[in-house]
Amino acid sequence: MEYVVIVLLFVIMLILLRLVFRLRLPKRIKNDEKKDLTENEEKSSKFCPLCNSSLSKGENVKSKTYPASQGSTDILMDVFGCPKCIPPAGQEDRICPACKKKIPTDGFVIGRYFIKPHKKHLHILGCTLCRKAK
Numbered sequence: 519m520e521y522v523v524i525v526l527l528f529v530i531m532l533i534l535l536r537l538v539f540r541l542r543l544p545k546r547i548k549n550d551e552k553k554d555l556t557e558n559e560e561k562s563s564k565f566c567p568l569c570n571s572s573l574s575k576g577e578n579v580k581s582k583t584y585p586a587s588q589g590s591t592d593i594l595m596d597v598f599g600c601p602k603c604i605p606p607a608g609q610e611d612r613i614c615p616a617c618k619k620k621i622p623t624d625g626f627v628i629g630r631y632f633i634k635p636h637k638k639h640l641h642i643l644g645c646t647l648c649r650k651a652k
Contacts, residue, residue, distance in 0.1 A: 567642060568627060569603035569610035577601055583631060595631040595640065614645035621645050 564573045573579070579600050586593040603610040605623040612621040621627065625646040632639045643649065 566600035566603060566610075567597060567615060567629075567640065568599045568612040568621065569608075570613075571600065571602050571610055573600055580604055591634070592630045592632045592641075595629050597627040597629060597640070597642070599626075614648060615642045616644040617648035619645070619647060621647070 565571065566573060566579055577600060580598040582596045582598075584594045598604055599608065599612050602608050603612045612625075613619070614621055614627060627642055627645050628649055629640050629642040632641065
């Protein structure tokens with residue numbers, strides 16, 4: 519009788535261990551799902567501030583920064599756009615986020631670039647058209 523109880527307890531322990539390991543082990547991923555995962559990883563969460571198109575891996579927004587004064591937490595930056603919208607090769611329209619007008623081919627956007635630990639932020643002040651009016 520004691521052997522039967524010991525065997526039953528052993529079987530119950532094996533079943534519980536199997537359930538625990540099954541919950542902890544990652545699910546097997548099929549090849550098609552792996553392809554989808556790699557395609558999603560290639561997509562970036564970065565967007566061009568002028569044409570609002572997503573930037574692929576390796577694509578950058580062309581910009582120019584100016585030296586900051588001492589004690590300043592921000593610097594001035596001219597933003598020209600991404601490869602999809604920079605003239606003459608870019609086909610996307612460049613729209614100013616401040617005045618919502620189309621930026622001319624020789625124009626750009628002016629902004630303040632804040633650099634803080636673990637965070638970078640660009641605050642767009644306007645384009646060459648709407649900043650001239652001020």
